[in-house]
Amino acid sequence: MTSPLETKRIGFIGCGAMARALAGGLLASGVPATRMGGTDIDSAQRQDFEASLGIATGSDNARLVAESDVLVLCVKPGVVLKVLEGLGGQPDLQRPLWISIAAGIRIAALESGLPPGARIIRTMPNTPALVGAGASVLCPNAAAGDADAGVAEALFSAVGSTWRAPSEDLMDPVTGLSGSGPAYVFLFLEGLAEAGVRQGLPPNAALALALQTTFGAAKLALEDGRSPADLRAQVSSPGGTTLAGLAQLDLADLKGALNRAVEAAAARSRELSDDS
Ligand SMILES: NC(=O)c1ccc[n+]([C@@H]2O[C@H](COP(=O)([O-])OP(=O)(O)OC[C@H]3O[C@@H](n4cnc5c(N)ncnc54)[C@H](OP(=O)(O)O)[C@@H]3O)[C@@H](O)[C@H]2O)c1
Numbered sequence: 001m002t003s004p005l006e007t008k009r010i011g012f013i014g015c016g017a018m019a020r021a022l023a024g025g026l027l028a029s030g031v032p033a034t035r036m037g038g039t040d041i042d043s044a045q046r047q048d049f050e051a052s053l054g055i056a057t058g059s060d061n062a063r064l065v066a067e068s069d070v071l072v073l074c075v076k077p078g079v080v081l082k083v084l085e086g087l088g089g090q091p092d093l094q095r096p097l098w099i100s101i102a103a104g105i106r107i108a109a110l111e112s113g114l115p116p117g118a119r120i121i122r123t124m125p126n127t128p129a130l131v132g133a134g135a136s137v138l139c140p141n142a143a144a145g146d147a148d149a150g151v152a153e154a155l156f157s158a159v160g161s162t163w164r165a166p167s168e169d170l171m172d173p174v175t176g177l178s179g180s181g182p183a184y185v186f187l188f189l190e191g192l193a194e195a196g197v198r199q200g201l202p203p204n205a206a207l208a209l210a211l212q213t214t215f216g217a218a219k220l221a222l223e224d225g226r227s228p229a230d231l232r233a234q235v236s237s238p239g240g241t242t243l244a245g246l247a248q249l250d251l252a253d254l255k256g257a258l259n260r261a262v263e264a265a266a267a268r269s270r271e272l273s274d275d276s
């Protein structure tokens with residue numbers, strides 16, 4: 001089966017961490033460096049992008065637009081609309097597919113910076129994309145069709161899993177869950193390792209055990225097919241060690257705390273989007 005990216009020329013505006021992760025994933029999945037390009041205002045970032053990926057870069061955003069079928073906006077959220085403003089008046093802006101990875105920049109804001117009818121996909125990737133294990137959520141605008149969403153899905157599949165959100169309203173809860181989620185897991189890892197040290201384990205061993213246990217549990221849950229609740233029940237024998245530990249997490253209302261965390265992060269995402 002041919003990939004939706006088969007003939008597409010892909011341009012990255014902003015050659016920072018996220019652009020490098022995406023371009024690296026695409027190279028690994030077979031998209032040749034010659035079909036990709038990047039721009040950045042920072043010459044050190046351009047050099048780094050070129051040296052690590054072998055993809056040509058420049059500083060002329062308008063030229064990159066003219067040479068690309070898909071533009072991935074990989075600049076900080078506060079810069080996205082300025083980049084579009086800077087392109088204002090270019091003849092070619094309606095032709096390419098525009099993909100934004102900027103947190104909190106709504107589709108309407110992107111549309112206001114592009115000509116009517118421009119095809120846009122708003123996305124929310126997360127930091128594990130940097131190691132090819134991201135969870136990215138995509139939301140097309142009304143002008144983008146199924147083929148456009150397929151292009152974006154193929155692009156983000158190169159750095160992990162993808163899910164198409166049926167409505168843009170869900171991008172705030174997504175930000176609260178998978179966008180901010182890696183930090184919740186890092187806190188969990190810190191706490192688990194510190195608890196091991198308090199019980200007498202050497203710090204390095206405690207951290208290694210916490211990391212592998214978290215990774216292994218997520219891998220098992222992904223591959224096994226049973227729900228997390230079923231997997232938990234399977235390792236919780238009556239009177240056993242795991243139930244004794246879980247009882248403390250229940251007392252601390254871990255699920256309630258996670259609920260409040262996702263709710264607060266989603267609310268903050270809504271506020272930031274309203275300000276943009
Ligand atoms: N990192 C993540 O895990 C993650 C997760 C989800 C979403 N995102 C989104 O991804 C986007 C990029 O994040 P990042 O961490 O990759 O940022 P980054 O490392 O700061 O990269 C952005 C690059 O764009 C450059 N730039 C600024 N203005 C430009 C312009 N007008 N034209 C071309 N390049 C320009 C910046 O240069 P200067 O530094 O000189 O300004 C910088 O080198 C953000 O919008 C963020 O919300 C990131």
